Amino acid sequence: MIFVRWVDEKYSVNIGEINQQHQRLIGIINEVYQAKVENQNRNTIAGILEKMVDYTKTHFQTEEELMAEHDFPELEPHRNAHQFFVTKVGEFSRKFSMNDDSIIEEMLDFLKEWLLKHIMEMDKRYAPYLNERGIY
């Protein structure tokens, strides 16, 4: 079941590894959605959320290292945006683990909107900068 669909022309940053990671993140959001639609048990959903938190950290680290390595001037605000997202996902995950199932829909909407907007507005700012430096 698809909740977020990857659209190459809209979301590609022209960097293979980053595109793959973004697609994987979208895949995990879809897993949360599917688990909810299928009324999977709490442990299953909690497990997917944990995977989301872990993978998000890995992905943000990849981006931040690339930006740092190439002296991208907007690293700091970008890092702050990532930190905001990690905090929010951690909060949702904690609320869910305290038996608050009602947050799932709000969380799904947040994940989808934040991630797509972040890719299109912030990630697309480093994309041409890194492309110019031979990173694809």
Ligand SMILES: [Fe+2]
């Ligand atoms: Fe980013």
